[in-house]
Amino acid sequence: MPFIANTDAQRAEMLSVIGAGSIDELFADIPADCRIGGLNIPSGMSETELYDKIHRMSHRNAHNLVCFLGCGFYDHFIPAAVDDLTRRSEFYTAYTPYQPEASQGTLQTIFEYQTAICRLTGMDAANASLYDGGTALYEAAMMAMRITGRKKIILDTGVSPIYRKMLFCYTRNLSIDFQEIEIVHGQTDRKKMLDSLDETCAAVILQNPNFFGVVDDFTDVVARAHEKGCMAVVSVYPVSLGMLKSPGAMGADIVTAEGQSLGLPLSFGGPYLGIMATSSEHVRKMPGRIVGATTDMRGRTGYVLTLQAREQHIRREKAMSNICSNEALCAARAVMYMSLLGREGLRELAVLCAKKAEYAKTRLGRIKGVEVKKSAPTFNEFTLALPRDAGDVVNDMIEKGFAAGFPLGRYYRGMDNYLLVAVTEKRTREEIGMFAEALESVLWAN
Amino acid sequence: MGELIFQKGAKGRRGISLPRLSDAEERLALRIPEKYKTAEPPALPEVSELDVVRHYTNLSLKNFSVDRNFYPLGSCTMKYNPKVCEKVAALEGFVSLHPLLPQLRGGGILTQGALQVLYETEKLLCEIVGMDAFSLQPMAGAHGELTGIMLIAAFHRGRGSRRTKVIIPDSAHGTNPSSAAIAGYQVVSVPTDGNGNMDIAKFAAVLDEETAAVMLTCPNTLGLFETDIREIARLAHGKGALLYYDGANLNALLGRGRPGDLGFDVVHVNLHKTFATPHGGGGPGSGPTGVKSALVPYLPTSLVEKRPDGTFTLKYECDKTIGYIAPFYGNFSVILKAYAYILMLGREGVKRAGENAVLNANYIRARLRDYFDEPFNRRCMHECVFSAARQAEKGVHAIDIAKALIDRGFHPPTVYFPLIVKEALMIEPTETESREDMDRFIAAMIEIAELAEKNPGAFRNLPVTTPVTRLDETKAARDMKLKYDA
Numbered sequence: 001m002p003f004i005a006n007t008d009a010q011r012a013e014m015l016s017v018i019g020a021g022s023i024d025e026l027f028a029d030i031p032a033d034c035r036i037g038g039l040n041i042p043s044g045m046s047e048t049e050l051y052d053k054i055h056r057m058s059h060r061n062a063h064n065l066v067c068f069l070g071c072g073f074y075d076h077f078i079p080a081a082v083d084d085l086t087r088r089s090e091f092y093t094a095y096t097p098y099q100p101e102a103s104q105g106t107l108q109t110i111f112e113y114q115t116a117i118c119r120l121t122g123m124d125a126a127n128a129s130l131y132d133g134g135t136a137l138y139e140a141a142m143m144a145m146r147i148t149g150r151k152k153i154i155l156d157t158g159v160s161p162i163y164r165k166m167l168f169c170y171t172r173n174l175s176i177d178f179q180e181i182e183i184v185h186g187q188t189d190r191k192k193m194l195d196s197l198d199e200t201c202a203a204v205i206l207q208n209p210n211f212f213g214v215v216d217d218f219t220d221v222v223a224r225a226h227e228k229g230c231m232a233v234v235s236v237y238p239v240s241l242g243m244l245k246s247p248g249a250m251g252a253d254i255v256t257a258e259g260q261s262l263g264l265p266l267s268f269g270g271p272y273l274g275i276m277a278t279s280s281e282h283v284r285k286m287p288g289r290i291v292g293a294t295t296d297m298r299g300r301t302g303y304v305l306t307l308q309a310r311e312q313h314i315r316r317e318k319a320m321s322n323i324c325s326n327e328a329l330c331a332a333r334a335v336m337y338m339s340l341l342g343r344e345g346l347r348e349l350a351v352l353c354a355k356k357a358e359y360a361k362t363r364l365g366r367i368k369g370v371e372v373k374k375s376a377p378t379f380n381e382f383t384l385a386l387p388r389d390a391g392d393v394v395n396d397m398i399e400k401g402f403a404a405g406f407p408l409g410r411y412y413r414g415m416d417n418y419l420l421v422a423v424t425e426k427r428t429r430e431e432i433g434m435f436a437e438a439l440e441s442v443l444w445a446n
Numbered sequence: 447m448g449e450l451i452f453q454k455g456a457k458g459r460r461g462i463s464l465p466r467l468s469d470a471e472e473r474l475a476l477r478i479p480e481k482y483k484t485a486e487p488p489a490l491p492e493v494s495e496l497d498v499v500r501h502y503t504n505l506s507l508k509n510f511s512v513d514r515n516f517y518p519l520g521s522c523t524m525k526y527n528p529k530v531c532e533k534v535a536a537l538e539g540f541v542s543l544h545p546l547l548p549q550l551r552g553g554g555i556l557t558q559g560a561l562q563v564l565y566e567t568e569k570l571l572c573e574i575v576g577m578d579a580f581s582l583q584p585m586a587g588a589h590g591e592l593t594g595i596m597l598i599a600a601f602h603r604g605r606g607s608r609r610t611k612v613i614i615p616d617s618a619h620g621t622n623p624s625s626a627a628i629a630g631y632q633v634v635s636v637p638t639d640g641n642g643n644m645d646i647a648k649f650a651a652v653l654d655e656e657t658a659a660v661m662l663t664c665p666n667t668l669g670l671f672e673t674d675i676r677e678i679a680r681l682a683h684g685k686g687a688l689l690y691y692d693g694a695n696l697n698a699l700l701g702r703g704r705p706g707d708l709g710f711d712v713v714h715v716n717l718h719k720t721f722a723t724p725h726g727g728g729g730p731g732s733g734p735t736g737v738k739s740a741l742v743p744y745l746p747t748s749l750v751e752k753r754p755d756g757t758f759t760l761k762y763e764c765d766k767t768i769g770y771i772a773p774f775y776g777n778f779s780v781i782l783k784a785y786a787y788i789l790m791l792g793r794e795g796v797k798r799a800g801e802n803a804v805l806n807a808n809y810i811r812a813r814l815r816d817y818f819d820e821p822f823n824r825r826c827m828h829e830c831v832f833s834a835a836r837q838a839e840k841g842v843h844a845i846d847i848a849k850a851l852i853d854r855g856f857h858p859p860t861v862y863f864p865l866i867v868k869e870a871l872m873i874e875p876t877e878t879e880s881r882e883d884m885d886r887f888i889a890a891m892i893e894i895a896e897l898a899e900k901n902p903g904a905f906r907n908l909p910v911t912t913p914v915t916r917l918d919e920t921k922a923a924r925d926m927k928l929k930y931d932a
Contacts, residue, residue, distance in 0.1 A: 002528070002795055003528060003722075003795075003877070003878050004877055005878065005879065005880030005881070006802060006805070006881055010880075011802075013881075014805055014808075014881060017809060017813065018808045018811075018812045020808070020825075023805060026801075026804045026808055026827075027703070027804065029670075029671035030671060030699070030703040031708070034676075034703050034704070034707045036701070036702065036703060038701060039573055039574060039701050039796060040793070041573050041574070041788070041793045041796070042789070044789070044790055044794055044795045045789050045790050047530045047790065050534070050786055050790050051534060053789070054534040054537065054782075055534070055537060056559075057559035058534075058538070058539025059539055060559035060562070061539045061559045061560050062543075062556035062557065063539050063540075063541075063542040064542075065547075067544060069546055069547070069550075073544065073546065075542075075544065077464075079461075079462045079495075081462075081495055081498060083536075084499070085499060085506075088502075088503065088506040089511060089513040089527075089724075090506035090507060090509045090511045090513065090514065091506050091509065091511070091726070092511075092724045092725075092726050092727070093511040093512035093513045093524075093527055093725070094511040094512075094726075095524060095857075096725070098519075098860075099510070099852060099858055100914075101852055101912040101913075101915065101916065102510040102909075102912060103508075103509055103510065103727070104509070104912070105508035105509035106509055106727035108448075108450070108505055109505055109727075110727075110728075111928075111929070111930070112450055112451050112452065114929050115450070115452060115929040115930045116488075116491075118929045119488045119490060120488045120490070122488075124928075124929075125929065126928075128728070129729070131586065131730075131772075132772065132773055134773050135585070135772075142628075165747075165769055165770040166770045166772070166773070168769060169596075169746075169768055169769030170592075170771070172769070173596070173629055173630035174630050216482065217481050241484070242487050242488070243483055243484065243487070244478075244482055245482055245483060245484050246484060246488070249484065258773075265542065266542060266543060267540065267541055267543065267778055267779045268540060268544075268557065268560045268774070269545030269774025269775045269776070270545075270585065270772070270775070270776055270777040270778050271729075271730030271777040283926065289728065292923070293922065293925075293927040293930075294917050294919065294922035295917070295921065296914040296915040296916060297907060297915040297916055297918075300915075302917045303917075304917050306919065306922040306923050308923075312619075312620035312621050312623075313619070313620040313621075313863070314620070315624075316620045317623035317624055318627070319620065319624045319627075321628070322588040322592055322621050322627075322628050323586070324586060324587060324588045324620075324621050325586035325588065325716075326586070326730075327585075327726075327729045327730045328729045329724075329730060330726075332502075335451070338490050339461060339490065339493055339501075340461035340493075340498050341490065342459070342491055342492050343487050343491070343492055344458070344460060344492070345460055345461065345464065346487055346490055348464055349464055350487075351476070352464060352467060354476050355467055355471050355474055356467070358471075358476060359471040359474055362474065377478045379478070391550075394550050394551065398551055398556065406546060406550075407550075410549060425464055425465055429468040
């Protein structure tokens with residue numbers, strides 16, 4: 001029997017030590033009418049049969065399309081060392097580091113992750129991770145409401161529509177007043193945004209670059225929020241911070257991010273990495289595990305889970321959040337990735353992505369009937385106006401071997417002909433050229 | 447303790463090289479105005495690939511882990527994580543798959559293999575726990591709980607009833623009351639009776655038409671089966687309340703009993719416990735939520751469906767859905783590992799796993815009963831809970847026993863939980879441990895118990911074999927040194 005060590009003889013001996021006549025006796029507490037004889041699932045498979053089956057299934061996925069699809073989830077390069085290090089079973093078969101002396105590997109790694117996130121975002125403190133960028137944004141909204149005691153949230157529609165849907169879902173029972181400020185020409189509507197902030201607002205939620213890849217400096221919005229006692233929450237794309245002004249520099253109170261771009265594979269949606277950072281002032285209201293440095297009995301530095309009085313296993317119904325398991329191994333990946341990339345590497349990566357996107361804009365903009373929306377500066381993702389339905393064009397492009405981007409009509413009314421295109425450092429000039437040729441032929445072949 | 451990665455390396459050192467821009471790309475000026483930019487990039491480490499590899503390889507050796515140590519951490523089900531599950535989860539056809547592909551065309555024609563994994567995992571879980579449908583989206587156990595409570599809220603709302611409270615026994619994991627509170631409910635706690643069950647009389651006294659749900663763990667966190675479960679279900683349903691099953695301890699029931707048959711309406715399952723996916727030093731996990739048919743219309747968006755022609759599709763239009771609890775389909779690669787594990791075990795293996803989990807826990811209980819106090823004198827299920835009260839009288843507390851075990855090469859049991867047991871030691875060996883390995887652990891526990899009698903002072907400075915000795919947690923909370931400052 002796979003993964004069971006005890007032999008039948010050992011089982012019999014153990015039963016006699018226990019003083020039970022049979023295995024059945026150990027299950028005597030289950031009500032008689034609920035005991036089952038067995039499960040109606042297939043018989044077990046050998047390892048080789050299993051591998052063959054799943055290997056075959058993996059070929060039924062179109063993972064080889066040249067990827068210009070983003071929307072917050074990007075096809076970045078992952079160094080081999082990241083995979084290799086996180087495959088060390090000393091990391092991946094450990095539990096949450098409740099016993100610090102036996103978990104210094106995990107604890108120090110998370111401490112380093114927290115440090116890297118603080119430096120990346122320009123904030124004072126980061127937690128050890130949340131599930132993903134969307135749940136991180138939800139936790140940030142809850143945190144802002146806890147701190148301010150207010151129940152109104154101002155939400156820029158440049159924030160990922162997926163995350164906005166998640167926010168609404170989680171807060172359905174909590175009678176929260178959401179006010180969405182519609183973007184104009186892909187950008188935050190400055191006047192409406194500034195006018196909407198008042199003394200009843202718990203938080204304003206912004207995203208940079210926004211869903212359309214448009215970059216901004218929210219310093220003015222954050223300042224107005226602070227005048228009104230409202231907290232500023234900014235969701236960011238970590239890779240862009242190699243180049244763009246950090247949310248900390250804009251004065252943000254809580255920063256969240258999807259950490260997938262920091263060395264995590266796309267993996268059909270998960271596991272990803274929810275990043276959260278805040279200012280020193282609000283650390284005690286932040287959800288999630290936090291690692292702190294301390295000393296041992298001999299005065300040596302070591303690391304422990306700290307500020308646990310915020311957490312569910314201590315505070316139960318009064319906890320800041322119900323989170324228990326987080327994404328620790330993904331956080332480890334992120335800090336390994338950031339270390340390999342390094343200070344200059346992150347800047348270079350950001351510039352690479354931005355320049356390649358700029359090149360793609362130029363190249364695609366030359367196609368008849370295709371217009372690059374130029375009203376605002378973008379990072380590595382941009383909007384194309386097409387002469388016909390973007391969803392149909394994407395379908396045709398799949399035949400040519402491209403995941404051409406995301407048809408915006410799915411989430412934004414009146415944008416059926418618009419396509420959101422992302423470019424990472426993995427896209428070569430040749431691929432961009434072939435993409436342009438394929439698009440041209442799809443649009444004008446007949 | 448060694449240096450941090452930020453203290454290593456040298457200015458200008460690089461770990462990896464990136465592709466070079468072509469001239470045509472390089473020539474282009476970026477049109478991002480200076481005011482949107484940062485003058486200095488973030489101060490990340492400046493290290494070589496070898497620096498990084500050596501640093502984290504050495505750090506990994508400072509961990510206890512299932513692959514190196516017996517790890518009987520109660521309630522966490524630290525069973526062996528089969529290597530083939532890691533191997534299939536690393537297949538390029540899954541790893542590189544963009545989650546938005548199914549939204550591009552034909553509801554998923556580009557991702558049939560991945561959708562099949564989700565669909566079949568759902569069906570396997572339905573059969574194993576006796577539910578009608580599952581959402582695999584919850585990304586951890588607590589996330590599954592919150593999803594379950596949100597589904598329950600939607601169910602009651604759909605029947606025009608606004609209920610205000612959730613009943614939870616005092617033996618429950620902290621996540622239960624926390625999840626209920628975060629979903630907007632008032633939490634009512636019910637004490638445990640003299641047999642280690644939820645006190646049914648006290649339960650009946652607080653149960654009323656305001657009760658939205660009763661959340662139970664079964665077997666409970668004392669490792670004991672709730673023997674009144676049928677009566678609890680009858681009473682709860684009589685008042686229109688739903689019964690929620692916290693699947694943390696599902697390992698005990700595998701192939702022997704199903705929460706759905708016991709009367710539960712909503713469950714979550716911890717794939718990272720029961721179905722052998724690794725814990726990753728705290729995550730990622732996966733906490734699918736299963737429901738009986740009455741709650742199916744409320745399940746999160748999206749749902750995986752099988753078409754008559756055998757292909758799989760994602761359904762987004764569900765008018766009663768609670769909405770989006772995850773950006774996509776949950777922690778896919780974790781789900782894939784659990785799928786592989788269940789397929790490999792099959793019907794015989796799943797049952798065998800549960801049987802051996804319970805056998806192993808009872809074996810440890812039987813062998814250690816004379817040395818440690820037992821809060822309840824009952825046969826246990828998949829874990830046994832002792833109290834170190836006897837040792838504490840000599841000045842040797844549960845935490846001291848934990849540290850003594852670390853020095854002997856064993857990861858300690860869960861200590862001080864459940865909260866209702868003084869000096870609790872919660873031991874969950876799981877089915878993958880052999881009798882010999884358990885005998886070594888038992889011998890260490892007996893030796894520790896005897897040492898506590900004879901020489902309680904010997905525990906004061908433990909552990910001594912670890913990279914650091916006992917750490918000052920009070921200082922950590924006071925100093926709040928949460929990042930490295932150069």
